Amino acid sequence: MSFPLPSLRRLGATAPLALATTLLLAGAAAQAQVRQVTISVQNLAASDGTVVAPLNFGFGSGAFDGFDLGQVASPAIQRVAELGSGSLWLPAFTAADPGATVGTIGSSPLLPGLSASTTVSVNTALNPYFSYAAMVVPSNDFFLGNDSPTAYRMFNADGSLAITSISVRARDLWDAGTEVFDPAAAAFVGNAALRGDQQSVVAHNFAEFAAFNGLTTAAGYTFRSGLAADTELYRISFVAAPVPEPASLALMLAGLGAVGWLAARRRSL
Ligand SMILES: [Ca+2]
Ligand SMILES: [Ca+2]
Numbered sequence: 001m002s003f004p005l006p007s008l009r010r011l012g013a014t015a016p017l018a019l020a021t022t023l024l025l026a027g028a029a030a031q032a033q034v035r036q037v038t039i040s041v042q043n044l045a046a047s048d049g050t051v052v053a054p055l056n057f058g059f060g061s062g063a064f065d066g067f068d069l070g071q072v073a074s075p076a077i078q079r080v081a082e083l084g085s086g087s088l089w090l091p092a093f094t095a096a097d098p099g100a101t102v103g104t105i106g107s108s109p110l111l112p113g114l115s116a117s118t119t120v121s122v123n124t125a126l127n128p129y130f131s132y133a134a135m136v137v138p139s140n141d142f143f144l145g146n147d148s149p150t151a152y153r154m155f156n157a158d159g160s161l162a163i164t165s166i167s168v169r170a171r172d173l174w175d176a177g178t179e180v181f182d183p184a185a186a187a188f189v190g191n192a193a194l195r196g197d198q199q200s201v202v203a204h205n206f207a208e209f210a211a212f213n214g215l216t217t218a219a220g221y222t223f224r225s226g227l228a229a230d231t232e233l234y235r236i237s238f239v240a241a242p243v244p245e246p247a248s249l250a251l252m253l254a255g256l257g258a259v260g261w262l263a264a265r266r267r268s269l
Helices: 005-011 012-032 075-083 089-096 208-214 247-268
Strands: 033-043 053-058 101-105 114-121 129-137 144-145 165-169 232-242
Touching: 012 101, 053 089, 053 114, 053 144, 075 089, 075 129, 075 144, 101 114, 129 232
Parallel strands: none
Antiparallel strands: 033 114, 033 232, 053 101, 053 129, 129 144, 165 232
């Protein structure tokens, strides 16, 4: 596609210049809403305590609600809670909220005392809310996650962080209600053939972890729950930085300055 030259002459040199400047400033404004967000997760459990599967997360508009207390869990939550997998949760998130930024932190279960992190670009104006889901073991179907999709509004209007960490305490843990409690069928260490369909609903349930005491975990240690309601088990921390301005932006601004100077010079001749 080409610009007809006569109309360009009628408009004069300043009209395209003004248009280019407007587009550039609009681009810079949109860019200002984008942050590089580093998400770090820490397993704070005692050394013989709970293990957390890789954390599935999403920054979104608040449109995706993963589960509800007292309701039957979705297949996506069932797969998180029984298998430690986000392979249904992540597509369910983007199906409900197509503009969301989703991901998974880590590729193996996070043992007590360990940390993992990842960095993603987030449009803080379009996707201000954070949601997460991960299996907690040893269990049949326990997980951590947020019931309300708007529980964590992460960013201020200027794109800075409004929330820098989320603490998950024992009382926050969920039983998906999809698999019957049975240490002999516990995920990763038990006999999968023994798994039974619980046909219940999502409920808070940290007390049941104690029933796994004495189980030899996949990592080889003897599990001891040691949980009280207030025990902080897991922490998600956030650091946000502006996206580095591309060098081309500075070059384009310098170029526009030169074009403007030339146009002014031509007018004065
Ligand atoms: Ca909900
Ligand atoms: Ca259960």
